[in-house]
Amino acid sequence: MSGGSGTGISLSGITGTLAAVISGNILDPVGPVADGMYGYSVYNLNTTPKTIITGGTITNFTTGIVVSNSASGPVYAPSTLVSVVSP
Secondary structure, three states: OOOOOEEEEEEEEEEEOOOOEEEOOEEOOOHHHOOEEEEEEEEEEEEOOOOEEEOOEEOOOOEEEEEEOEOOOOOEOOOOOOEEEOO
16 A cells, blocks of 8 residues: 555543534644545544534545554454445
8 A cells, every 4th residue: 555654633532421422623634744644543432422523525535535443463353334434
């Protein structure tokens, strides 16, 4: 896989009884995140209700959104279903 190593927004270890509010972000890898790999990186995101990513744009990243349940090594942490809603 080609591309950079930067991430626009990383969501990791978010738990609780309120959903994270992720809305209207404009992600484009310029400046310190130039040549970005992921627009959003999601790991161990467990909220009730489920978190929804909505609105905004993701451009010029190798991968727009990655949702992973494993980090390097044997660490495993699943995420609840994440909805991505486009306007």
